[in-house]
Amino acid sequence: MTRNIAILAAVGAVLFIAVLTGITLFGGSGGDADKYAQCRTSKVAGGSSQIGGPFTLVDETGKTVTDADVIDKPSLLYFGYSFCPDVCPLDNSRNAEAIELLEERGKIVKPVFISIDPARDTPELLADFTENLHPRMVGLTGTPEQVKAASQAYRTYYKKNEPEEGNEDYYLVDHSTFSYLVFPDEGFVEFFKRDLSPGQLADKVECFLEAR
Known part of the structure; x- marks a missing residue:
């Protein structure tokens, strides 16, 4: 007792x-x-506040825009470059398919492609690149300094390789391949790896949208 x-x-x-x-x-x-x-399904060292933040870039019309201009609705961001021979087209096609699936479920997400190759990715070129992937996809470029600042905000990696001998305009760029879900007024929410199928990605994004 x-x-x-x-x-x-x-x-x-x-x-x-x-x-x-x-x-x-x-x-x-x-x-x-x-x-x-x-x-x-992922963890960020130091918390999700360690990823994302303000940026200033140039859109497909040549207009200077900020993160507040671009992320006016739930958005899926990807950092890559239009001359990428395989990974970028595949990843952005996957993102576009996931966004179409979400739209069929009544969920609208904006696809955003941020170039890490500003020397070649002009606004005009990005307009063609994104139009072929999704009619609502927004392409962003900028000065090398602007692109670097945006990349650092999202803790992405990219490195230009040496060009082919005799062809200074042909080179590859190594880069990270995450897709970032970002909400207006909240900022970065989650990142997704490239091994997800369009359906899996749509399901994961939908979970966050419904939990807002």
């Missing part, structure tokens, strides 16, 4: 401290609850 009373007293003390400090025993502070927890 004495032992049971001691146990109950200890439990009561823990509950009392929890109430005083606002701690929920089964998952941390209510104010820190992640409304997207059930949707997440």
